Amino acid sequence: MAQLSDLEYLRLSKGAKFGYKLGRFFTGIPKGIGHFFLKIGQGLKKGAMAVGREVSDIVSTFVHGDWKTKLSFFIMGFGSIARGQILRGLLFLLFEIVFIGYMIMSGGYWLSMLPSLGKVGPSKTYNEDLDVFVTTYNDNSFQILLYGVLTIFFILAFIYTWRVNVRQNKMSEMILASGKKLKSGREDLHSIVDDQFHKTLLALPMTGIIIFTMLPILFMILVAFTNYDGTHNGYTNSLFTWVGLDNFNTMFSWTGGAGGTQSYAATFFEVLLWTLIWAFFATFTNYFLGMFVAMAINKKGIKFKKGWRTILVLTIAIPQFISLLYVSKMFAKNGIINGFLLDMGWISEAIDFFGDASRPWLARVTVILINIWIGIPYLMLITTGILMNIPADLYESAKIDGASGWKQYTKITLPYMLFVTGPYLLTSFTGNMNNFNVIYLLTAGAPTNAAASSASGSVGYTDLLITWLFKITTGAESKYYMASVIGILVFVVVALISLIVYNLMPSIKNEEDFR
Amino acid sequence: MSEATAKRHMGLKASRAVTNTAIHVLLIVISIIWLIPFVCIVLQSFRVENSGQVGYVLPKVWGTDNYVNLFQTDFPRWYTNTFIAAIITAILQTVIVLCMSYTLSRFRFKMRQPLMKFMLILGMFPGMLSMIILYRVLKDLGLTQENATPGLILVYVASSGMGYYVSKGFFDTIPMSLDEAARIDGATRAQILYKIILPLSKPIVIYTVLTAFMGPWGDYVFARYIAFGASAGKNVAVGLYDWLSKDQISNNYTMFCAGGVLVALPVTILFMFLQKYYVEGVTGGAVKG
Numbered sequence: 001m002a003q004l005s006d007l008e009y010l011r012l013s014k015g016a017k018f019g020y021k022l023g024r025f026f027t028g029i030p031k032g033i034g035h036f037f038l039k040i041g042q043g044l045k046k047g048a049m050a051v052g053r054e055v056s057d058i059v060s061t062f063v064h065g066d067w068k069t070k071l072s073f074f075i076m077g078f079g080s081i082a083r084g085q086i087l088r089g090l091l092f093l094l095f096e097i098v099f100i101g102y103m104i105m106s107g108g109y110w111l112s113m114l115p116s117l118g119k120v121g122p123s124k125t126y127n128e129d130l131d132v133f134v135t136t137y138n139d140n141s142f143q144i145l146l147y148g149v150l151t152i153f154f155i156l157a158f159i160y161t162w163r164v165n166v167r168q169n170k171m172s173e174m175i176l177a178s179g180k181k182l183k184s185g186r187e188d189l190h191s192i193v194d195d196q197f198h199k200t201l202l203a204l205p206m207t208g209i210i211i212f213t214m215l216p217i218l219f220m221i222l223v224a225f226t227n228y229d230g231t232h233n234g235y236t237n238s239l240f241t242w243v244g245l246d247n248f249n250t251m252f253s254w255t256g257g258a259g260g261t262q263s264y265a266a267t268f269f270e271v272l273l274w275t276l277i278w279a280f281f282a283t284f285t286n287y288f289l290g291m292f293v294a295m296a297i298n299k300k301g302i303k304f305k306k307g308w309r310t311i312l313v314l315t316i317a318i319p320q321f322i323s324l325l326y327v328s329k330m331f332a333k334n335g336i337i338n339g340f341l342l343d344m345g346w347i348s349e350a351i352d353f354f355g356d357a358s359r360p361w362l363a364r365v366t367v368i369l370i371n372i373w374i375g376i377p378y379l380m381l382i383t384t385g386i387l388m389n390i391p392a393d394l395y396e397s398a399k400i401d402g403a404s405g406w407k408q409y410t411k412i413t414l415p416y417m418l419f420v421t422g423p424y425l426l427t428s429f430t431g432n433m434n435n436f437n438v439i440y441l442l443t444a445g446a447p448t449n450a451a452a453s454s455a456s457g458s459v460g461y462t463d464l465l466i467t468w469l470f471k472i473t474t475g476a477e478s479k480y481y482m483a484s485v486i487g488i489l490v491f492v493v494v495a496l497i498s499l500i501v502y503n504l505m506p507s508i509k510n511e512e513d514f515r
Numbered sequence: 516m517s518e519a520t521a522k523r524h525m526g527l528k529a530s531r532a533v534t535n536t537a538i539h540v541l542l543i544v545i546s547i548i549w550l551i552p553f554v555c556i557v558l559q560s561f562r563v564e565n566s567g568q569v570g571y572v573l574p575k576v577w578g579t580d581n582y583v584n585l586f587q588t589d590f591p592r593w594y595t596n597t598f599i600a601a602i603i604t605a606i607l608q609t610v611i612v613l614c615m616s617y618t619l620s621r622f623r624f625k626m627r628q629p630l631m632k633f634m635l636i637l638g639m640f641p642g643m644l645s646m647i648i649l650y651r652v653l654k655d656l657g658l659t660q661e662n663a664t665p666g667l668i669l670v671y672v673a674s675s676g677m678g679y680y681v682s683k684g685f686f687d688t689i690p691m692s693l694d695e696a697a698r699i700d701g702a703t704r705a706q707i708l709y710k711i712i713l714p715l716s717k718p719i720v721i722y723t724v725l726t727a728f729m730g731p732w733g734d735y736v737f738a739r740y741i742a743f744g745a746s747a748g749k750n751v752a753v754g755l756y757d758w759l760s761k762d763q764i765s766n767n768y769t770m771f772c773a774g775g776v777l778v779a780l781p782v783t784i785l786f787m788f789l790q791k792y793y794v795e796g797v798t799g800g801a802v803k804g
Contacts, residue, residue, distance in 0.1 A: 212645070219648050
């Protein structure tokens, strides 16, 4: 799509403007990809230069440094201790001792096993004295992978600390040469509540995130390249090992399984499509209806404003699993809704909302409708605050100009709301893609999609990628590697959508800046 | 005022009255729809004649049998598990979230931007993925099944730093000049936090405590992984969910309702008292992100 001049662009209608932006975005993709690789190249060059600088700095520190500095290259913290900064020096030294001890005791072993993930599996031997088979457990693939990754991290941390140690020596020399004094241990301790306070505050949260979020995710990314599952759990039954890209090939192969079952790829795209449809409707129905309710309550002349709000807000307090499970049972075949409809004589036969595989859209629409019930109170809260912030004089002047209520909504309220809540809508969309609770507690994925099920675990018509992932890990075969593949794909989809929207958003913002 | 404008004025007034009545009716309908499930669940928890699922709402025989029976099951254990997890998580998570958000809002250091980007990217992975490995690790530590609660607390608290957005949005609104004035007067960074910022941050502290406390009551997936079928380690969500499974629902449906009421009651009462702060937090911080 050719680029338009500013004047031409401004002449377009609103829809055409958006279409133009979207077109420009997609025609810009090849260029963007080129740009991306260029950036990677530049990044690599930059990185290489940075490493070069570091190395030359280290070498020059060694060459020009005094004997204390030189010795610090091998005995970390020696320079600090020799110059009177005993606390600092001891910490460096302690870290080095722990590191070397760990590498000799176990780190070396984990690293050496990492390429194979274990060589000797559990073996059964016949014990003649007891007349039973005794299983001896040998290598543990799971531990090898886990501790192998940890060891690599530890080595990186050591290299970094060593570098800090070297730099500190250089700095100390410079400070002493200029005739100033070094910081004492007491001052060091004081700095952790003062100029280094941010590190103190971040230490605990970041340790938690690294150990309990980053490492597990890294581990699971690696699992996608192994055959780790229920029958290869790496210790008690059979070792698992690297399989390269096999799992990705399985996921994207279009050949179905035995007995006419669907291929993984077909199932994946079916589930992905529903995930996107669900996320779209779940986000926007809640958004617009929540806004509508908020506007209705805010309207001049409505009584008990606080009362209406309180009723809705209180439903947020009740733990979701109770309301979701209860509502899902209300819609069951022998539930209250069917009972009511039958009593009124509106239907002659109970409707199977979540179990009818011949009508998957019934279940899907019902889920979206129930989600409105879940989401409106929250959206009502969020939008109420923003609606009140819209300058009242905008409406006043619109009224004087004779704008109808609908016109005021589309020309003032909506642009303002979209402008303010743009980022929220994005996070809400990706959040809904991963909305495990609503789907799993309402339907657990039902009705079952028979064609898709046997090849790739039990899959239902309302399953999102995230509930599919959960089912795979808890199912009979526990194909953890497939779960990892899905997890990675979820990440790719979420990242892509975020990227696209972020690229479009600034332009949308400017365009709808109505003032 | 001429006669014509007066007439138009009257007309406008009338049409506004009609719209307002319609809106009132609509709000009443909405309130009913939103309250019906909760009214039903309370009513059904008092149903004695049939412990399964039925198509009517009003019990034919009223009684508190379901509540009494609850105490013959593992429900008190699940309730204690959840309550302990909620209390401890509320305290620790608040400390961690406030540390994180305060630092990212107030300090300008080299790693700030990369750190925030790093967490943004990390957040795009489904958190559930990490449960597979965390389960195995916690199992090696002996923190699963019967001992699930400490393990669960660890999992909730450890990664809570990722949820710093709302409170960071709040801290961003406190003027930096306060910090600067205190710095000039010789206060350390830590003193600024304890003596100046925290007293100003009551709403966001309460909001964080409240959401952190409510989280464990509603968590199903992590609790299910870590309890792994052991009844003594379940939390209320997992325990009650299992009562609605195909083979149990005919006996335990009304007990589920009674349990649900008991779970919802304390949280809802707490929420009612702290509602103001919750609304402030959601409207103030959630959108800014």
